[in-house]
Amino acid sequence: MATTTLTKETPSNGKKNGSSEVDTVCSFCGVGCGxxxxxxxxxxxxxxxxxxxxxxxxxxCIKGREGWRYMYSDRRLTRPLIRKNGELVSxxxxxxxxxxxxxxxxxxxxxxxxxxxxxxxSRSTNELNYLASxxxxxxxxxxxxxxxxRA
Ligand code: SF4
Numbered sequence: 001m002a003t004t005t006l007t008k009e010t011p012s013n014g015k016k017n018g019s020s021e022v023d024t025v026c027s028f029c030g031v032g033c034g035x036x037x038x039x040x041x042x043x044x045x046x047x048x049x050x051x052x053x054x055x056x057x058x059x060x061c062i063k064g065r066e067g068w069r070y071m072y073s074d075r076r077l078t079r080p081l082i083r084k085n086g087e088l089v090s091x092x093x094x095x096x097x098x099x100x101x102x103x104x105x106x107x108x109x110x111x112x113x114x115x116x117x118x119x120x121x122s123r124s125t126n127e128l129n130y131l132a133s134x135x136x137x138x139x140x141x142x143x144x145x146x147x148x149x150r151a
Contacts, residue, residue, distance in 0.1 A: 023050050026064040029122045030148075033060045037068075044068050104140065113141035120147040 019040045026033045034053020038046040047068050051058035070076060080096035081088040091099075107115060118136040120129050129147050136145035 019045075023052070025053075026060060027123050028063040028067050031055070033064050035060055035064055044071065108140065114144060116140045116142045117144040117146070118142070119145075122148045 019038065022037045022039060024035050024037055026035050033056035034050030035047050036050045037044055038048075047060075047065050049056055049058040049060035049064070079090045080093055082091040082096060082099060083089075104116075116136070118132055118140065120132040124132070124147065132147070133145050136142055
């Protein structure tokens with residue numbers, strides 16, 4: 001577990017502020033439950049339902065209450081991985097994006113644009129969903145785009 005994470009509660013000079021609570025909205029799904037996050041010495045220590053949130057009135061499922069722990073996992077990927085000779089190796093973002101772009105172009109040329117389907121996550125914002133739609137239609141030339149965010 002990391003011991004220091006820069007948060008809104010941690011000044012940029014790295015000094016820690018002690019304990020505080022921040023109300024926010026869970027981003028794990030589209031329900032939008034209110035959460036209260038406890039931050040101690042710049043590190044999240046607890047998340048609970050926000051009783052003042054009209055949408056959830058203090059309730060939160062396991063994802064909202066415990067899902068934050070991945071932030072401090074030492075297994076979290078921090079760099080792209082590219083498979084080379086059967087092995088996943090660390091790569092730069094530029095190299096990874098170039099590879100994705102060239103493979104998408106190859107697939108589009110070989111199999112046509114409707115061989116693609118673009119699905120955005122329920123955790124995506126409206127803006128990200130819009131970009132996913134634009135990417136599908138303008139770059140991949142397909143209308144095969146969907147999201148579980150739609151009503
Ligand atoms: S707490 Fe659970 S139900 Fe509420 S927004 Fe988060 S993931 Fe969705």
